[in-house]
Structure formats: structure tokens, C-alpha cells
Amino acid sequence: MVYGVGLARGMGVTLKTLIGPAFTVQYPDRRVGLIGAARAYGISTPGLIFKRPIKAMRAVLGLERIDVRPAQAARFRGNEFTWYEDRCTGCASCAKYCPLGIIKIVTLPGGTNVQEGESYALDTFEIDTGRCMFCALCVEACPYDALHMGSNFERANYQRMGLVLSKRDLVNQPKHPSTWYRPQMELLDYSPFADELDDFKQAGRHETPSVERLTRRWVEDRRTSEVNEADEAVED
Numbered sequence: 001m002v003y004g005v006g007l008a009r010g011m012g013v014t015l016k017t018l019i020g021p022a023f024t025v026q027y028p029d030r031r032v033g034l035i036g037a038a039r040a041y042g043i044s045t046p047g048l049i050f051k052r053p054i055k056a057m058r059a060v061l062g063l064e065r066i067d068v069r070p071a072q073a074a075r076f077r078g079n080e081f082t083w084y085e086d087r088c089t090g091c092a093s094c095a096k097y098c099p100l101g102i103i104k105i106v107t108l109p110g111g112t113n114v115q116e117g118e119s120y121a122l123d124t125f126e127i128d129t130g131r132c133m134f135c136a137l138c139v140e141a142c143p144y145d146a147l148h149m150g151s152n153f154e155r156a157n158y159q160r161m162g163l164v165l166s167k168r169d170l171v172n173q174p175k176h177p178s179t180w181y182r183p184q185m186e187l188l189d190y191s192p193f194a195d196e197l198d199d200f201k202q203a204g205r206h207e208t209p210s211v212e213r214l215t216r217r218w219v220e221d222r223r224t225s226e227v228n229e230a231d232e233a234v235e236d
């Protein structure tokens with residue numbers, strides 16, 4: 001072991017950051033010049049000058065601004081939630097696991113899914129995001145993949161009550177769940193920023209798996225691991 005290598009590496013990273021270009025993201029909008037404005041509006045620079053002279057003039061004067069959407073990872077946890085009512089059984093596991101006790105669930109006996117046994121009817125499902133620390137323990141606790149972290153973070157509000165997500169909000173708002181703790185969505189190549197995931201079946205992992213998937217998991221993958229184990233045993 002050579003002493004000091006880790007220290008030298010760390011100092012190298014510090015030095016690289018010190019002399020490298022600054023990385024600053026302006027949000028929610030940024031100023032653009034003539035070329036930047038033309039690029040943002042999807043036309044050529046002469047096109048901008050002749051077709052939209054006022055915007056071109058503003059860009060020359062440094063007054064034109066365009067909206068900026070910062071890059072986010074698909075697993076980013078925003079300050080909202082996505083909830084699929086069709087998947088939710090009203091078991092209240094999410095509410096029990098929430099360390100702050102800010103999920104309120106009121107159920108009534110007698111849901112509609114009689115064939116599979118009586119389920120609860122959901123009267124109230126509320127999350128007070130004004131007090132939430134977005135730890136996502138509730139999402140981890142949900143056994144039915146009904147509750148997901150959301151990806152939106154632009155929910156500033158003048159009223160604290162406006163930060164309480166009611167059942168109606170959760171049902172009606174666009175569904176852009178984060179892929180955090182939800183690997184099935186990454187298998188779908190789903191992007192929270194480009195796609196909406198309305199289909200409650202695609203949101204969960206508990207649907208009957210396809211024959212191909214079962215075959216891959218229980219036959220092909222096993223056979224490969226058995227062959228690998230046999231090879232390792234021969235080498236030993």
C-alpha cells in the first residue's frame with residue numbers, strides 16, 4: 001500500500017474543479033443572444049431577424065429570456081406524489097410508515113372488488129406535502145405499488161393548505177411518477193419528463209408476469225448461473 005495516493009487523487013479533483021469552467025444553471029429562465037434565441041425558437045438567425053424582429057432586437061439588447069428546464073434524473077424525487085387509486089387497497093401501510101404522520105387515510109367497509117374478498121372503500125387520501133421531508137418511506141412501504149414519488153417540484157403556494165394533496169388532486173393531476181424505488185418503470189424505458197404513465201397496470205409489479213419473463217427468470221438465467229457455478233467448480 002502506498003500512503004498518500006488517496007490524498008493526491010482528492011487534491012487532483014479539487015485542482016481540476018478549481019481551474020475548470022464554472023458550471024452554472026440559470027433557472028427558471030436565462031438570457032439569450034441572437035443565435036441562442038434563434039436556436040431556442042427553432043429557426044435560423046436571419047429567419048428570426050426578418051420574421052420576429054422584435055424578439056431579435058430584444059435578443060441583441062440582452063433582454064430576451066427563454067425558459068429553462070434543468071436536467072433531472074429519472075429517479076429524482078420532486079415535491080409531489082403520484083397515486084393510482086385502482087392499485088390502492090386502503091391498507092394504510094404508507095400512513096403507518098410515515099415518520100411525520102402526514103398521510104391521512106379514511107376508509108369505509110365495502111369496496112367494489114367483491115370477487116377478491118371485501119376491500120375498503122377509500123373516503124379520504126391526503127398527503128400534507130408542506131410538512132413532508134420526501135424521505136419516500138411511504139413509497140417503500142406500499143405493497144401494491146400504488147404510491148410513487150413524483151417528479152414535479154414547481155408547487156410553490158401562498159397558502160399552506162394549498163400544499164395538501166387531496167384525493168381529488170392525486171386522481172386528477174398528470175401522472176409523471178419518479179422511477180425511484182420502481183424498477184419496473186425503468187424496464188419500460190419510461191421518462192418522467194417526456195411521458196405520462198396513466199396505465200395503473202404498468203405502474204405496478206404485481207401483474208401476472210409474461211411467459212417470456214418467467215422463462216428468462218426461472219430457466220435461462222438459472223441455467224446460465226448453474227453453468228457459471230460448474231465452471232468455477234472445475235477451475236477450483
Ligand code: SF4
Nearest residue numbers: 098132134135136138
Ligand atoms: S415521503 Fe416521508 S415524510 Fe413524506 S409522506 Fe412519505 S413517509 Fe411521510
Ligand code: SF4
Nearest residue numbers: 088089091092094142
Ligand atoms: S397507497 Fe399503498 S400503502 Fe397506501 S393505502 Fe394505498 S395500497 Fe396501502
